[in-house]
Amino acid sequence: VVGESWRELWHERLEGSGPWVVEWLRHQRRDAYWRHASVCEDYSALQVPVLASSGWADGYSNAVTRLLENVDVPRKGLIGPWSHKFPHLGEPGPAIGYLQEVVRWWDHWLKGEENGVMDGPMLRSWMQESMPPSTSYEERPGRWVGEPSLPSPRIEPVSHPLFAHRIGHPGETEPEGPGAGEPLTVRSPLSVGQFAGKWASYNAPPDLPYDQREEDGGSLVFDSEPLPERVEILGSPTVELEFTVDRPVAQVAARLSDVAPDGASTRVTYGVLNLTHLAGGDPEPLVPGHRYRAVVRLNGTAQAFPPGHRVRLSLSTSYWPLAWPPPEPVLLSVEPGASTLTLPVRPVGEPDEGISFEEPEAVEPLATRELAAPEQSWQVSRDLVDYRSALDIVKDSGVTRYEEIGLDVGRRAVERYDWVADDFGSVRGRSAWTMRFTRGDWSTRTETDTVLTCDEKQFHVYATLDAYEGEERVFSRNWKVSVDRDLT
Known part of the structure; x- marks a missing residue:
C-alpha cells in the first residue's frame, strides 16, 4: 500500500471495528448467528478429505475428534501435546515435521500421488506421561499412539460410581453406614478458577493450569484409591450427576486431575456446563429442589496415570474467570451412588503402530x-x-x-x-x-x-x-x- 491509500484503508477498518463481546452477548443461545458456520449442523455437507490437527493444551482439540467421529470422508487426525501453535513450532514439545505432513496430504489429494498418506491409524495422538503441575512446559514426556478409527474399538468406557468423597470401583455398590446416600453439597467461592490457566494456551508463562489443591479447597472432591497399576485414558471423560440446586440459573465445572503421592495435583482436563441447558434445546430455568440428571462432557485428553497416583474429580459451582459465573451463588447437592465418572480407558500394553515424524522444518x-x-x-x-x-x-x-x-x-x-x-x-x-x-x-x-x-x-x-x-x-x-x- 503506497501513498495515502494506507490511511484510507486504516480508517475504513477502524470504522468497522467494535468490541466483539457485544455481538456475542447478543446471541447467548445457539441461534443462526452461531449455526451458520458450524460444521456439526450438517456433517454430510463436508465432501472433501479432512486432515485435522490440534494440541491437547489448545482450546480446539475437541474439533479433531468430533470430525473423525462424524464426517464420512477420507480423514486423519493429529493431536500432540501442543498449545495454540502450529505443530512444527509446537510448545510444549516435541514439535514435529508438520509442514512435510501437510505437503504429503496435498500431494496425494491434489496431485494424485500415491505416497501412503492414508496408511496407518486414523488418529495419531501424544499419550502424555504424568508431570508435576506447572504453568508452562518445555516438553511433555510421552509417546505417539494410534487408533484405527473413532470411536476406537480399543478404548473402553469404564464407569466408576461416586460415593462420599471417593471414586468407587467399577460395579461397586454404595457401602452402608452413617451418612451413606446423603447428598453432598458445595457452594464454591469465586476464587475457584484463579489457577485455571487460559482456555487456549500459548504456553506463554504462566497460562497453563497450576497446582489444583487450592482450587480443590472450594470444590466437591472425589479421590480414587492409589492406583495399583498404570492407567491410560484417551478421549473425553464424562461425569453423570444426579443433583438439585437452589437457584434457577447454575453451572458446574468438572476437573479431572492426576494426584501424585506427595499431594501435588495436575489438572488433566475439565468441562463446564450451564445447567439450564439440560433439555438439549433452548435453555430453561431450573426448579430449585427438583432432582435433575446431567452429563458433563470433559475436554478430550490422552493421559497416563502411574501406579501409586490417584485420579481426582473436582466439582465446583463457579470457575471464574475461565467461565463467567452465574448471577448468584448456587448450592449444588449431588446424590452419591447415583452419579458416575466414566473414563475412556486404553489398554496398557496395547501394541502401538510405529509412528514417527520428520524433524520440524520452516522457512528461515x-x-x-x-x-x-x-x-x-x-x-x-x-x-x-x-x-x-x-x-x-x-x-x-x-x-x-x-x-x-x-x-x-x-x-x-x-x-x-x-x-x-x-x-x-x-x-x-x-x-x-x-x-x-x-x-x-x-x-x-x-x-x-x-x-x-x-x-x-x-x-x-x-x-x-x-x-x-x-x-x-x-x-x-x-x-x-x-x-x-x-x-x-
Missing part, C-alpha cells in the same frame, strides 16, 4: 532486532481488608525491528479480572491492548480498552478505541452497551 525467520524487552506476568492477589481479589495478566511482546524493511512492531496486552468476596455481581473483566508500528518518522498505534461487568439481570460493556498518527489522535470511539442476561 526474518532478521529481527529486539528494541524493547518483552514482559510476561500473571499475579494473583487478595486484600483481606476490603476482600477484593484479582488476577492480573501482562503479555507484552516488547518492540521488535524487522531489519529488511526497517519496521518496528510492538504489542502490549494487560488483563485484569477482579471481584469482591463472594459477591457475584462484583465480577469484572478488563482487557487493554496497545499495538504500534513505526518506520523512520512515521508512527501509528491503536489503543483499545474493554470492560465487562454484570448485575443479576444484565451484562454491561464499556469500551474505547483510539488511533494515533504520531501523537495526534485521528480516530476515537466509545461504547456503552447493556445486554439482558438470558439464563447465563
Whole structure:
C-alpha cells in the first residue's frame, strides 16, 4: 500500500471495528448467528478429505475428534501435546515435521500421488506421561499412539460410581453406614478458577493450569484409591450427576486431575456446563429442589496415570474467570451412588503402530532486532481488608525491528479480572491492548480498552478505541452497551 491509500484503508477498518463481546452477548443461545458456520449442523455437507490437527493444551482439540467421529470422508487426525501453535513450532514439545505432513496430504489429494498418506491409524495422538503441575512446559514426556478409527474399538468406557468423597470401583455398590446416600453439597467461592490457566494456551508463562489443591479447597472432591497399576485414558471423560440446586440459573465445572503421592495435583482436563441447558434445546430455568440428571462432557485428553497416583474429580459451582459465573451463588447437592465418572480407558500394553515424524522444518525467520524487552506476568492477589481479589495478566511482546524493511512492531496486552468476596455481581473483566508500528518518522498505534461487568439481570460493556498518527489522535470511539442476561 503506497501513498495515502494506507490511511484510507486504516480508517475504513477502524470504522468497522467494535468490541466483539457485544455481538456475542447478543446471541447467548445457539441461534443462526452461531449455526451458520458450524460444521456439526450438517456433517454430510463436508465432501472433501479432512486432515485435522490440534494440541491437547489448545482450546480446539475437541474439533479433531468430533470430525473423525462424524464426517464420512477420507480423514486423519493429529493431536500432540501442543498449545495454540502450529505443530512444527509446537510448545510444549516435541514439535514435529508438520509442514512435510501437510505437503504429503496435498500431494496425494491434489496431485494424485500415491505416497501412503492414508496408511496407518486414523488418529495419531501424544499419550502424555504424568508431570508435576506447572504453568508452562518445555516438553511433555510421552509417546505417539494410534487408533484405527473413532470411536476406537480399543478404548473402553469404564464407569466408576461416586460415593462420599471417593471414586468407587467399577460395579461397586454404595457401602452402608452413617451418612451413606446423603447428598453432598458445595457452594464454591469465586476464587475457584484463579489457577485455571487460559482456555487456549500459548504456553506463554504462566497460562497453563497450576497446582489444583487450592482450587480443590472450594470444590466437591472425589479421590480414587492409589492406583495399583498404570492407567491410560484417551478421549473425553464424562461425569453423570444426579443433583438439585437452589437457584434457577447454575453451572458446574468438572476437573479431572492426576494426584501424585506427595499431594501435588495436575489438572488433566475439565468441562463446564450451564445447567439450564439440560433439555438439549433452548435453555430453561431450573426448579430449585427438583432432582435433575446431567452429563458433563470433559475436554478430550490422552493421559497416563502411574501406579501409586490417584485420579481426582473436582466439582465446583463457579470457575471464574475461565467461565463467567452465574448471577448468584448456587448450592449444588449431588446424590452419591447415583452419579458416575466414566473414563475412556486404553489398554496398557496395547501394541502401538510405529509412528514417527520428520524433524520440524520452516522457512528461515526474518532478521529481527529486539528494541524493547518483552514482559510476561500473571499475579494473583487478595486484600483481606476490603476482600477484593484479582488476577492480573501482562503479555507484552516488547518492540521488535524487522531489519529488511526497517519496521518496528510492538504489542502490549494487560488483563485484569477482579471481584469482591463472594459477591457475584462484583465480577469484572478488563482487557487493554496497545499495538504500534513505526518506520523512520512515521508512527501509528491503536489503543483499545474493554470492560465487562454484570448485575443479576444484565451484562454491561464499556469500551474505547483510539488511533494515533504520531501523537495526534485521528480516530476515537466509545461504547456503552447493556445486554439482558438470558439464563447465563
